[in-house]
Amino acid sequence: MELLQGMEELAREGGRIMLSAHHISAREKTGDADLVTEYDLAVQETIRTGLARLLPDARFVGEESKDNRSPSEGKCFVVDPIDGTTNFIKNYRHSAVSIAYLENGQVERGVVYDPYQNEMFCAKRGKGAFVNQTQIFCSQVPLSHGVIGIGTCPYYVDLRTKTLAAAAQLIKQCQDLRRGGSAALDLCYTAAGRLDGFFELQLSPWDYAAGSLIVTEAGGVITNLEGNFPGFDVPSPIVAGNPLSVPSLLKLLASM
C-alpha cells in the first residue's frame, strides 16, 4: 500500500474515534488553555500502532507522547491526534487529525482529516495538494482583499495580547479576519484558497508539519517571522499564505 493511503486510512480511523465521543471531559496539561482528553490519547495510540505497522523503522513524535526527540533525523512521523482540542471539547465540530511523514527534516507526505466535514486534505511532495481527490491551490488574493485566519495562542498570555494588537492593525489592512481554532485546518484552508493567509505566534511542530506541505504543494508559502522555513525541532511562529499576502503579513507583524 502506498504510504499516503495508509496514513489517510489511519486519519479516518482517528476521525471515527472523534465522532464517537460523548461527554468529553478534559484535564489541563500545562495551563488553563492546554487541554487533553481521553480521546486525544486514544486517537494517538491507534495512529501510533498503525504507523508502526506501515513503516516499522520510522520514529514517532506525537503531541501526547512523553519521549519526543527531534523529528528531523531520519524517518519520522509527526502526529497531532486531535488538532483543535478546545473545539473538540466544546463540540464546535472543527478539529482534525494531522499526520506528517518526514525524512531528514523534510515533510514528504502530509494528511489532515476533518471528520465533521469528511474532508481529507493530503499532499505528497512534488505531486500537488488535494482535498478528497480534488487538487487545491492557494488564492492569488493580496492582503488588502484577503480574509486572514489568526490563531490567538490561548496558552501564552503575552502572545495572546500581542496577537490581538496585531489583529487590530491587520483588520484595517484586509477584508476580514477568522479564528477557527485548529491551526492544521487553518493551513489547509489557506492551501484551498478559503483563507488568503494565516498567522499564529507560536505553534508546535505537530500543529503545522502536515499542513506545511499541503500549503507549499498548493503554491503557497509558510515561514517564521523572519521569512525563513520554520523547521520542526522546536515550536515556532507560523505565517502562511500566498506569495502576495505573506510579505505583507510579515511586514505588519515586524512592525508590532
Ligand code: 2AM
Ligand atoms: P491543539 O488543539 O492540538 O492543542 C489554537 O490556537 C491552535 O494552537 C491549535 O492548533 C492548538 O492545537 C494549538 N495549541 C494549543 N496549545 C498549544 C501549545 N501549548 N503550544 C503550541 N500550540 C498549541
Ligand code: CA
Ligand atoms: Ca492536539
